[in-house]
Amino acid sequence: MATHVVLEWPGSREKLTADVLLGMFLLAVLANVAYCAVYVVDLFVQFSGLDAAWRRGRVLVLIVGTAFAATITHFIMQSG
Secondary structure, eight states: HHHHHHHHHHHHHHHHHHHHHHHHHHHHHHHHHHHHHHHHHHHHHHHHHHHHHHHHHHHHHHHHHHHHHHHHHHHHHHHO
């Protein structure tokens, strides 16, 4: 998001309305809830015997989640 704001500063100033900022705050809160929910899944998997597979897969989950968040932010900044 910061890259979009800096690269398109004169135009991005009018896109950063209170509604957009509140929407991004809501998405940040939801991302934190999802991040915290993973700990429950992580504990379950560690005690279920699937620990070795989960260690390989959780890096992929992190990469996919980060890419998804970046894509959502990109589309919010483009449509705002």
